[in-house]
Amino acid sequence: MSTEKHTVRTIQEMKDRGEVITMLTAYDYPVAKQINDAGIDMILVGDSAAMVVHGFPNTLNATMDMMVLHCAAVARACTRTMVIADMPFGSFQYSIEETMRNAARFVTDARVDGVKFEATPNHIEKTKAIVQMGIAVVGHVGLHPQAVGALGGLKAQGRTVETARKVVSEALALQEAGAFAIIFEAVPAKLSTFITKKLRVPTISIGGGPGCSAQLLVTYDVLGMFDTFTPKFAKKYANFNKLMAETFAQYRQEVIEHKFPTDEHSYGVSDEVMYEMEKEFGKAE
Numbered sequence: 328m329s330t331e332k333h334t335v336r337t338i339q340e341m342k343d344r345g346e347v348i349t350m351l352t353a354y355d356y357p358v359a360k361q362i363n364d365a366g367i368d369m370i371l372v373g374d375s376a377a378m379v380v381h382g383f384p385n386t387l388n389a390t391m392d393m394m395v396l397h398c399a400a401v402a403r404a405c406t407r408t409m410v411i412a413d414m415p416f417g418s419f420q421y422s423i424e425e426t427m428r429n430a431a432r433f434v435t436d437a438r439v440d441g442v443k444f445e446a447t448p449n450h451i452e453k454t455k456a457i458v459q460m461g462i463a464v465v466g467h468v469g470l471h472p473q474a475v476g477a478l479g480g481l482k483a484q485g486r487t488v489e490t491a492r493k494v495v496s497e498a499l500a501l502q503e504a505g506a507f508a509i510i511f512e513a514v515p516a517k518l519s520t521f522i523t524k525k526l527r528v529p530t531i532s533i534g535g536g537p538g539c540s541a542q543l544l545v546t547y548d549v550l551g552m553f554d555t556f557t558p559k560f561a562k563k564y565a566n567f568n569k570l571m572a573e574t575f576a577q578y579r580q581e582v583i584e585h586k587f588p589t590d591e592h593s594y595g596v597s598d599e600v601m602y603e604m605e606k607e608f609g610k611a612e
């Protein structure tokens with residue numbers, strides 16, 4: 328495993344060599360460090376932070392300040408893994424200039440390697456503008472969780488001719504606009520395989536099936552730390568919630584039973600110091 332920091336070039340080279348690219352989400356330093364050290368190629372600091380870390384019902388409550396803080400912590404941990412910031416709702420929907428400023432803030436204040444946003448045909452000019460600033464952009468087609476209100480729920484996209492055409496044409500337009508990779512969320516596997524063969528840039532699947540160039544999952548799903556909502560595409564590799572529940576119960580029990588702390592976890596002091604304390608303040612009952 329190479330220790331070289333991933334860039335748009337090395338990610339493209341992996342796709343060209345036919346190597347599968349691995350990607351997870353992260354929101355803080357310790358988890359990002361484990362992901363980096365495990366050799367995962369890319370991290371998305373997703374606006375899923377609003378749900379899995381902050382307890383909001385959807386991603387719409389993520390803010391620039393919230394995301395910059397998470398991104399900065401993640402970026403400090405990543406010596407090898409490429410870090411992509413997810414632009415939150417309201418940070419790229421208005422003017423091109425405001426979108427450019429917000430993208431730049433992720434690079435200057437959080438030191439990420441690129442940004443991603445839920446791009447519709449309205450965002451092609453914004454993608455071009457950010458790429459022209461020199462910032463790497465990841466596009467995102469298929470299911471847009473930020474559009475949960477308009478969609479009436481988080482449903483798979485591209486299962487009709489009309490919506491499949493939308494997914495394919497948006498992906499092609501994003502590549503043309505300069506996106507260096509494109510996320511396919513909750514898109515039929517055959518459709519993502521079809522687009523992956525048509526595109527030059529890597530495709531990233533989160534519910535896009537095995538034919539994409541990269542696989543992405545939300546880390547809290549992988550670790551079994553988020554039970555509120557589990558999409559069809561999520562796979563739980565561990566049960567950290569169970570582990571935490573057992574650990575916290577054990578801690579509580581030991582404290583209640585005076586089994587913790589023992590001398591092993593306490594600081595010592597000489598008899599002389601205690602003698603002087605008793606002399607000055609009187610004996611403790």
Ligand code: KIV
Pocket residue numbers: 352371372373374375376386413510512533545
């Ligand atoms: O916020 C996030 O984790 C995402 C992925 C679901 C693509 O945007």
